[in-house]
Amino acid sequence: xxxxxxxxxxxxxxxxxxxxxxxxxxxxxxxxxxxxxxxxxxxxxxxxxxxxxxxxxxxxxxxxxxxxxxxxxxxxxxxxxxxxxxxxxxxxxxxxxxxxxxxxxxxxxxxxxxxxxxxxxxxxxxxxxxxxxxxxxxxxxxxxxxxxxxxxxxxxxxxxxxxxxxxxxxxxxxxxxxxxxxxxxxxxxxxxxxxxxxxxxxxxxxxxxxxxxxxxxxxxxxxxxxxxxxxxxxxxxxxxxxxxxxxxxxxxxxxxxxxxxxxxxxxxxxxxxxxxxxxxxxxxxxxxxxxxxxxxxxxxxxxxxxxxxxxxxxxxxxxxxxxxxxxxxxxxxxxxxxxxxxxxxxxxxxxxxxxxxxxxxxxxxxxxxxxxxxxxxxxxxxxxxxxxxxxxxxxxxxxxxxxxxxxxxxxxxxxxxxxxxxxxxxxxxxxxxxxxxxxxxxxxxxxxxxxxxxxxxxxxxxxxxxxxxxxxx
Numbered sequence: 001x002x003x004x005x006x007x008x009x010x011x012x013x014x015x016x017x018x019x020x021x022x023x024x025x026x027x028x029x030x031x032x033x034x035x036x037x038x039x040x041x042x043x044x045x046x047x048x049x050x051x052x053x054x055x056x057x058x059x060x061x062x063x064x065x066x067x068x069x070x071x072x073x074x075x076x077x078x079x080x081x082x083x084x085x086x087x088x089x090x091x092x093x094x095x096x097x098x099x100x101x102x103x104x105x106x107x108x109x110x111x112x113x114x115x116x117x118x119x120x121x122x123x124x125x126x127x128x129x130x131x132x133x134x135x136x137x138x139x140x141x142x143x144x145x146x147x148x149x150x151x152x153x154x155x156x157x158x159x160x161x162x163x164x165x166x167x168x169x170x171x172x173x174x175x176x177x178x179x180x181x182x183x184x185x186x187x188x189x190x191x192x193x194x195x196x197x198x199x200x201x202x203x204x205x206x207x208x209x210x211x212x213x214x215x216x217x218x219x220x221x222x223x224x225x226x227x228x229x230x231x232x233x234x235x236x237x238x239x240x241x242x243x244x245x246x247x248x249x250x251x252x253x254x255x256x257x258x259x260x261x262x263x264x265x266x267x268x269x270x271x272x273x274x275x276x277x278x279x280x281x282x283x284x285x286x287x288x289x290x291x292x293x294x295x296x297x298x299x300x301x302x303x304x305x306x307x308x309x310x311x312x313x314x315x316x317x318x319x320x321x322x323x324x325x326x327x328x329x330x331x332x333x334x335x336x337x338x339x340x341x342x343x344x345x346x347x348x349x350x351x352x353x354x355x356x357x358x359x360x361x362x363x364x365x366x367x368x369x370x371x372x373x374x375x376x377x378x379x380x381x382x383x384x385x386x387x388x389x390x391x392x393x394x395x396x397x398x399x400x401x402x403x404x405x406x407x408x409x410x411x412x413x414x415x416x417x418x419x420x421x422x423x424x425x426x427x428x429x430x431x432x433x434x435x436x437x438x439x440x441x442x443x444x445x446x447x448x449x450x451x452x453x454x455x456x457x458x459x460x461x462x463x464x465x466x467x468x469x470x471x472x473x
Contacts, residue, residue, distance in 0.1 A: 005172075025190040026291070027367060027370065027371065028084040048076035054067060057269065057455050058169075058269065058270075059268050059269070060264075060265070060268030060465060061229075062257040062258070063172075063176050063257075063268065064256055065168055066172060066249055066253060067249065069249050070168055070172055070248055070249045070250060071168070071169075073251040074168055074473055075250055077164060077165060077167060079161065079164075080161035080165070081161065083161065084154075084157055084158050085160050087153060087158070088154050089365070090153075090154065091150050092145065095147045097143050097147075110312070142302070143304035145297075145299045145300070145303045146303050148295075148296075148302075149295075149296040149299035149303065152294075152299065153292065153293070156288075156289045156290075156292035156296065159285045159288040160285065160286075161287045162285035162288075163286050163289065163459075166285060166456060166459055167456065168248065169455075170452050170453070171248055172248045173329075173452045173455075174448075174452050175241060175245050176245065176258070176265065177262065177265045177445060177448040177452070178244075178445065179238065179241035179242070179245065180260070180264065180265045180445075181262045181441050181444070183238060183259070183260070184261045184262050184441045185230075185234050185438060185441055186231065186234035186235065186238060188441070189230040189234050190231055191226050191229055192223075192227040192430070192434050193224065193231060196223045196224035196227050197224060199220045199223065199224075199427070200217065200220045200221055200224055202417070203220045203423060205374045208334050211419070215240070216423035216424075219427050220423070222427075223346075223421075223427055241287055242255075245258075246324040260442055262444040262445055262448065263444065265444075265448050266397055266444055266447055269448055269451045270451075271451065275288055279457075280458060281374055281377040281381065283376060283459065284373075284457075284458070284459030286373055286377070286459070287370070287377055290373040290428070293369065293370070294363070294366040297362050297365075297366040298363055299331065300363070301356065301359040301360055301363055302357040303359070304359040305356055344419075363429060377457065377459075378425060380457040381454070381457045384454045387450050388450050388454065391446065391447050393442075394446075395444065395445050395447060398436075398440040398443040399440055401436045401439070401440070402437055402439075402440045403439075405429075405432045405436035406436075408429050408432065408433070409430055409432070409433040412426050412429035413426055413430075
C-alpha cells in the first residue's frame with residue numbers, strides 16, 4: 001500500500017519541470033585576449049599553457065616530499081575538505097524536499113472498562129498507519145532551482161578548497177626558498193665577520209706600529225660588529241623560517257629536506273611558460289568559485305519567482321485499525337485518505353515581488369564579483385610576467401656587481417697591506433662587497449619567488465580535485 005501511494009504521487013513529482021530561473025549565459029571575460037607585450041615583457045610561447053602538476057614545476061624531491069606531507073597534515077587543507085563534505089551533504093538535504101516523505105507509525109492501546117468490584121472487560125486497539133504529509137508539487141521549479149543553487153554553491157566550495165591547496169603548495173615552496181636565501185645570508189655574514197676580524201687585527205697592529213690612527217681601528221670594529229649583528233639576525237630568521245615551514249607542513253619534518261642555498265632552489269624550479277590566451281584564467285580556482293556563485297545566484301531568482309505563484313500540496317494517509325491484533329490487517333480494517341491543499345498569497349505589500357528584486361540584485365553583485373575576479377587574475381599574471389621579463393638582466397647585473405666588488409675588495413686589501421690604500425678605502429671595499437653579495441642573494445630569491453608566483457596566479461595544477469565532483473551528489 002505504501003508503494004502504491006508513493007507511485008500515485010510520482011506523476012505529480014514529474015510535473016515540476018517548469019523553471020522560473022533565467023537562462024544562464026556565461027559572461028565574456030572582461031580582459032584582453034592576450035597578455036601585455038613590450039620591452040618589459042619577455043617573449044612568450046605561442047602554445048597554450050598546459051595544465052601542470054606541482055611536481056613538474058618544483059622538481060627538487062625534498063620539496064616534493066614536504067608538499068606531500070603538507071597535503072596530508074595541514075589544518076587549512078583539513079578544514080577545506082570538511083567544508084566540501086558539508087556542502088555536498090547539504091545538496092542531499094535540499095534535494096530531499098523534491099520527494100515525498102513517507103512516515104509510518106504503529107500504536108497499541110488498552111482501555112479498562114467498568115470499575116469497583118465488577119469489571120466489564122478490557123478494550124485493546126491496534127493501529128498501523130503510513131502517510132505523506134504536505135508534499136509540495138514543484139510546478140514552477142522552486143524546489144528544483146533551490147537544489148541547483150545548492151549544487152552550485154557546493155561546487156564553489158570545492159573550487160575554494162582547490163584555492164587553499166594551490167596556495168599551500170605555493171606558500172610552502174616560497175618558505176622553502178626563503179630558508180635557502182637566509183642560509184646564504186648567514187654564510188655571507190659569517191664570512192664577513194671572519195674578514196672583519198682580520199681587518200681589526202691588522203689595523204690594531206698598524207696602530208701599535210704608529211702607522212695608523214685609532215679612528216681606523218674604530219671603523220674596522222664597526223664593520224665587525226655590524227656583521228656580528230647580522231649573524232644574530234640571520235640565525236633568528238632561519239629559526240623563524242623553520243617555524244613557518246613546520247606550520248605549513250602541519251607536523252614535524254626531517255631537517256634533511258631543507259635546501260643548502262638559493263642557487264640550489266633556482267636549479268630545482270622549472271620554467272612555467274605563459275600562453276597567449278588569457279582564457280587560461282577561467283580555470284583558476286577562485287575564478288571558478290566566483291562563477292559557481294554567479295550560477296547559484298541565477299538559480300535563486302527562479303526560487304524567488306516561483307514564490308509568486310500558488311503553492312499546491314498533497315497529503316495522503318492509509319492505515320489499519322482493529323480491536324484485535326489478529327484481525328489488524330484484514331480488509332475491513334483498512335482505511336485511506338487523500339487530499340490536496342492550495343494556497344496563494346494575494347496581498348503581502350509587495351514582499352514577494354521585492355524578493356525577486358533582491359535575488360536579481362544579488363545576481364548582479366555576483367556577476368560583478370566574477371568579473372572582478374577575472375580582472376584581478378589578469379593583473380596578477382601580467383605583473384608576474386613583467387617581473388619575469390627583467391629578472392634575467394637583474395640577475396646578470398647583480399652577479400657582475402658581486403664579481404666586481406669582490407675583485408675591488410681583494411685589490412684594495414692588498415694595497416692597504418702594502419701601505420698604499422687607506423684604511424677607509426679598504427673598509428669601503430668590504431662594505432661594498434658585503435652589500436653586493438646580499439643583493440645578489442635577494443635577486444636570486446626574487447627569481448625563485450617569480451616562478452612560484454606564476455604557478456600560483458595561473459592556477460592550473462592538474463593535481464587539484466577534478467571539477468564537477470559535487471555535481472554528481
